[in-house]
Amino acid sequence: MQNFLSRSRQIFNLLTNYKLTNKSKSLNLRLLSLALCGLTTSLAIATPTAQANRLETFVYDLTDSRIEFSVRNDIEPKGTVISNPTRIVIDLPGIVYLGPTVRRRVGRGVQAVRVGQVDANTTRMVVELSPEVTLNPQDLRLKSSQLGRWTMQLPQNIAAIDLNSISNFTLPVTGPISSGFGWRVHPITGQRKLHKGVDFAVPTGTPIFAAADGLVTYAGWTDDGYGNVVELRHENGALTLYAHTNKVYVAKGQSVSKGQAIAEVGSTGRSTGPHLHFEIQPDGRTAVDPMDYLQLRQVTLDLASNSFKD
Known part of the structure; x- marks a missing residue:
């Protein structure tokens, strides 16, 4: 127990x-x-x-010879001048730019602007100048008027070169450029081919204006992939072409004035969406980069949305 x-x-x-x-x-x-x-x-x-700091916009104003750019957060940019050929290089430490390097033709004084990522932590902006332009680095100042917004004033003689070289052609539409002049892989055929103009991505129905006074040499449908087309012959022998239009407002043999509505934007022919394909042929036969001939007052790279505007 x-x-x-x-x-x-x-x-x-x-x-x-x-x-x-x-x-x-x-x-x-x-x-x-x-x-x-x-x-x-x-x-x-x-x-x-945390959201990465980034370059939002880059603007070059031809009339004032002024560079402007904005970033999401404030940084301390570093600017240098390089000779032979003359270039202004502005580095933005700590700024991330995820898109491809962008280069846009401008004019004679400022020939082009370029934006790209130089390394993992630095975005670089380059302003390419004409060989006839000389710069004193001491005369250039980067100024910040408010947080994240910077400006640089270039000598006024650069503006004079650009404004005096402006041609008689004006923009047929205002909007972002979705594809520039040059060799590319065609988005539909997949073939490497020379893109003979620039594409402006604007909505269907947007009016298209004559880039200069001229005579309508063709207006209507084409079977070469351009869809509805208007073709103008100008006094100096140059030819301008406006393709993929939705509606044509003019007829062959009609005289038109600069700025007159001649058609509206569409997506006819071989096209992936509404846009205007615009060409300039100075000799009436050979297409060249229209951006070398168009009247530009300002070039804007809207980098936040990857669209490029004039």
């Missing part, structure tokens, strides 16, 4: 210790779980996902 009682007490003690141990373990696990939940919540609040 005594052995039985002693045995019973041992079993009771074992059961009691087991329950207490498990209860303690359970309590410890709950406390650990709450601590981890609290830690996770605190981290989520204390360290929200």
Whole structure:
């Protein structure tokens, strides 16, 4: 009997210790779980996902010879002047630009502007100048009028070169350029082919204006992929072509004035969406880059949305 009682007490003690141990373990696990939940919540609040700093816009104003650019957050840009050929290089440390390098033709004084990523942590902007332009680096100043917005004033003689060289052709539409002049892989055929003009991505129905005074030499449908086309012959022998139009407003043999509505934007022919394909042939036969001939007052690279506007 005594052995039985002693045995019973041992079993009771074992059961009691087991329950207490498990209860303690359970309590410890709950406390650990709450601590981890609290830690996770605190981290989520204390360290929200940070957005990378980036270059938003880059603008060159031909009339004032002024460069403007804006970034999401403020930085300290670094500018240098390089000779042979003359270039202004502006580096933006800590700025991320994820798109491909963009180069846009401008004019004679400022020949082109270029934006790209020089390394993992630096975006570089380059202003390419005519060989006839000389710059004194001491005369150039980067100024910030407000957080994230910077300007640089170039010598006024650069504006004079650009404005005096402007041709008689004006923009047929205003909108972002979706494809420039040059060799490319055709988006529909997949073949490498010379893109003989520039494409302006604007909505269907947008009026298309004559780039200069001229005579309508063709107006209507073509089977070469351009869809509805208007072709104008100008006084100096040059030819301009307006393709993929939705509606044509003019007829062959009609005289038109610069700025007159001649058609509306569409997506006829081989086209992936509404746009105007615009060509200039100075000799009436050979297409060249229209951006070398169009009247530009301002070049804007809208880098935040990767669209390029004039």
